[in-house]
Amino acid sequence: MSGNGLAMFGGPRAVPKDRVTKDRVGWPVITDAERQAVVGVLDSGQFTSNNPGAGQVQLLEREWAALVGTAHCAAVSNGTTALELALTAAGVEPGTEILVPALSFIASAVAPVHRLVVPVFVDIDPVTYTMDPRAAAAAITPRTSAILAVHLHGLPCDMAELRELADRHGLLLIEDAAQAHAAEYRGRRTGALGDVAAFSLNVVKNLPTCGEGGLVTTDDPDLYARLLRHRQFGEDLEGRGKRDYISHELAGNAKLSAVQAAFTRCQLGRLEEYHQARDRNVRALLDRLGALPGLRVPHCPDDRTHAWHILRFRFRAEGMGIEGATPGAVRAAVERVMRAEGVPLQQYQPVPLPQQKALVSREGFGGYPWRLRPGDYGPGEEHPNTLAVIEDSLTLQRWHLNPAAGPVLQDCAAAFEKVWAHLDQVAALARAMSPAPSEAVR
Ligand SMILES: Cc1ncc(COP(=O)(O)O)c(C=O)c1O
Structure with missing residues (x-):
């Protein structure tokens, strides 16, 4: 078949192969700014999150908190870890239940399970594809401790309804904003809509790094302090000249590298x-x-x-x-x-x-x-x-x-x-x- 028949049956492709080039559809877009930023970290010798003062990680944290509109941001190793730390730092207790939308990426379910929190799945709205607040209300039990609001595909959930529900039942409202960087709900940014929020910086995300990374945002200073401990073996490093190697809580290592942060800061600028x-x-x-x-x-x-x-x-x-x-x-x-x-x-x-x-x-x-x-x-x-x-x-x-x-x-x-x-x-x-x-x- 010729003319404008379907390509499957021999017609011409509607999207010609030579139109699909890296400069049009490649992601992420990498410029000289990223190249210089990464080399700058290598030359600086400051590779970790814990450089005092203005290391790349701290700068990224400040810039992201300012853009989101929260008091605090902690950078971590990836978005799944960001969710796990958000749950733990918010005080979601092991053995309690968290409402999770039935349509999401597996990390939204695995993060609670890794923290011994039981995901209870809730249906979505058929138009927005995010958690249906009425279905969420029906899934609440005496064991429910939190709602995980996943801003799926980049669209913020119906946060007013979910906030009302959370407040009525004394639940934490946690955002999974892995797919929704800088989206707004009623004039406020994702990341500032719940008690704490997790973002992914995975290379395919809207705000990518050159590999893996994550960010957690919150207004709560105590929650923020726990985030910092939980990404650093339970230790307190803030404001200390010398590391004392005392682990106050059982926690692993979830830090972001300065190379990842430097790359993301360039992306953030655009x-x-x-x-x-x-x-x-x-x-x-x-x-x-x-x-x-x-x-x-x-x-x-x-x-x-x-x-x-x-x-x-x-x-x-x-x-x-x-x-x-x-x-x-x-x-x-x-x-x-x-x-x-x-x-x-x-x-x-x-x-x-x-x-x-x-x-x-x-x-x-x-x-x-x-x-x-x-x-x-x-x-x-x-x-x-x-x-x-x-x-x-x-x-x-x-x-x-x-x-x-x-x-x-x-x-x-x-x-x-x-x-x-x-x-x-x-x-x-x-x-x-x-x-x-x-x-x-x-
Ligand atoms: C909705 C959602 N939550 C969490 C994650 C986990 O992020 P990461 O891949 O950085 O661990 C993703 C990543 O695809 C995601 O799409």
Whole structure:
């Protein structure tokens, strides 16, 4: 087939290969500033978090706290550790329960488990993909101690509702802001919306380092002091000339290196500029896609801003005029057709967290704290919105983070429009990929 037929059946790709270059879609963007900053650390000989005065780590901490609007920030080794330290420093007790959204990255579940806190999974809102406050209210028990508000994909949770719920039940409100750097909720930044917040600086994040890193923010001076102890073997180093090697609490080593901090400080200097460009590029893409029937594009409520870390698209068979195919088959058909056009759509989280193998089989952990809630992890039927979203949606990751991705995103829009002009072929493929009715009921 020629002309403007689907690439899968021999037509031209909507996203030509030679348009997809590192300078347009590569991430992170690395400039001479990063190169010089990293070399500067090597030349300085100050490699750790604990250089007195104005080491790179301390500077990053101050700059991030100022941008977020909190009194304190502690840099740590990665985002998962940031969550763990946030829980511990906030005083979330082992054996208690924490509400965690059923749709998130595994770290949101593993961090509590590592601190012997039981994750109780809560369904998401089907439009924002963040924790549904009504479902959260229904999941509270006398053992609940905290709510983990995951700002998934870069969109802040409904924090007013979650705050009200937390206050009503005396719970801690902890932000997992790993995907939502500098997003705003009612004029305040993520990281300043709960009692304590954890960010990731992983290389794929909106605020990356050249590897792994994390940040924890809080207004609470005591919580901050515990964070510092818990990233440094339980020791107190602040204000001491000489290390005394006394560990006041059982704690490991969770520090960030100065190289990682120096790299991130350069990225931080361009965070706002990159966000503005990304916001323009993504909105121009979504404006075009919003017109396509049956395609639900990411939604940003008026009272918040979106960091656009991940773009999730839902495919509604009915709106697309597709009959006789399961939602999963429609999603799989769209994925194949779009990838042939050159758009790397992919699933992000193939199962709800409570269906993750490690949680269902309880492997790799000595049994405790699982005994507290036997049988809680499994099919996940109590999270219907999470299941539906996973079944009928795909995501675009990373490409759109680059501020120069605008033209490629317009090609992506053209790919969607082209595929939508051939929905009869997508429908035929989806029907062929659907399980036979006899299989489906088994
Ligand atoms: C929602 C969420 N929480 C926590 C993390 C953990 O961050 P890290 O990979 O830096 O450990 C991630 C990382 O992908 C994440 O997406």
